[in-house]
Amino acid sequence: MSDWVEACAAGDIDEEDVMRFDHSGLTYAIYRSPDDEYFATDGLCTHEKVHLAEGLVMDDIIECPKHNGRFNYKTGDARGAPVCVNLKTYPVKVDAGKVLIQIG
Amino acid sequence: MTAITSSAASPRDYSLTGRDARLAVENGLAAAEWYHTEIPRKQMKELMQRSDQPAIRDTIIWLAAFVVSAAGGIWFWGSWWCVPFLFVYGTLYGSSTDSRWHECGHGTAFRTQWMNDVVYQLACFMIMRNPVTWRWSHTRHHTDTIIVGRDPEIAVMRPPDLLRVVLNFFGILDAWHAMTDMLRNAAGNISAAEKSFIPEQEQPKAIRVARVWLAIYIATIALALYLHSWLPLMLVGLPRLYGAWHHVMTGLLQHGGLAENVVDHRLNSRTVYMNPISRFIYWNMNYHVEHHMFPMVPYHALPKLHETIRHDLPAPTPSILAGYREMIPAFLRQLRNEDYFLKRALPPTAKPYREELHNDNPVSAAAE
Secondary structure, three states: OOEEEEEEEHHHOOOOEEEEEEEOOEEEEEEEOOOOOEEEEEOEOOOOOOEHHHOEEEOOEEEOOOOOOEEEOOOOOEOEOOEOOOOOEEOEEEEOOEEEEEEO | OEEEEOOOOOOOOOOOOOHHHHHHHHOOOOOOOOOOOOOOHHHHHHHHOOOOHHHHHHHHHHHHHHHHHHHHHHHOOOOOOHHHHHHHHHHHHHHHHHHHHHHHHHOOOOOOHHHHHHHHHHHHHHHOOOHHHHHHHHHHHHHOOOOOOOOOOOOOOOOOOHHHHHHHOOOHHHHHHHHHHHHHHHOOOOOHHHHHHOOHHHHHHHHHHHHHHHHHHHHHHHHHHHHOOOHHHHHOOOHHHHOOHHHHHHHHHHHOOOOOOOOOHHHHOOEEOOOHHHHHHHOOOOEHHHHHHOOOOOHHHHHHHHHHHHHHOOOOEOOHHHHHHHHHHHHHHHHHOOOEEEEOOOOOOOOOOOHHHOOOOOOEEEEO
């Protein structure tokens, strides 16, 4: 059973930026791409459990603030050392100005 | 600045697979949460912004300086006039590559990743650091900065081996170790220490690079023998020796004489004001506390970051000379007492050190 959970208002995230969202003891990262689409991944880097929401979004890349590991936040793909394990991604939709992510 | 004798256990075991490596994990010093100055997200985003332009400009100047100095060295080879040209060439080859390797390894110098990769590979070859091994060792250095048994890049271990330090101004031991590591890797051998920080799937890449480099050095030696001239080796390989002085001079200042086993870069790293030429060679890594606290900030934005957070940092060391004036006596003192280190004083505007996290409860302390 998977649930759609309200993460934030669409306007809470700047374009080409990321925001942390904690829910049920887990942490997620919500992204707004330069072309105004929303995405969600696990919130911690797969390398050393650093919060990605403190990192830098460039185009479709999120860069971890600790070791500059890069992921494609749209697909979760790890884009080279020091990250080797892909990020888990989650479906996202925007409904009535709210960003919802499907967890489960 | 306060001089501290800590109650840390000694002698230290800097091995990545030894006693202190295990203790660091048990004590929570490995992969710990480090102090960082609070910066509003909007401001941080501005500081982190990537741009190709500054690094392209600097790289054009850098490559042009290589070409002109190499041309002068070749043209005047056999006369004393080649010396100043080779001095410049050697410093570019054996020192400026340290910062290029470093910044491009972080992926922050250029916005365009392939540009970072090209300069990274070139600089790694010149500075004789396997690009795979050192990418991972540097990752560990940022995770566990100056944590004994965890950080593979502690330049001066305690008690300091000052002969080693002096020899490395001429690249002698570093180059020797680099060559033996290259031969070992080229033979397909990854050491236990390397295995401790390079993931298994990355290890074959380190071997491949070592084999390519070995082929380049063999070709250079063959050319030197064919020409009956040292010149090819003066341009490839030997500059790592005769041009190492600047990167050792600046590199020692990064952490030399400061605290070990703390989780606050203000205690174990040093920001030093430097002249513009050294800053060009060093790509602003003189702002070293800032770099460690926020490795996402590109080199060209470090002066701005410094101004943003300096209220929360120890006063910067005013010059390279001032850095050595505090560091050399600390090294000499550590010969007698390896627990001794320099504790940097914070300004009143800074958040205090979390003393309970830091193994620096003084047995004896004296103001300097």
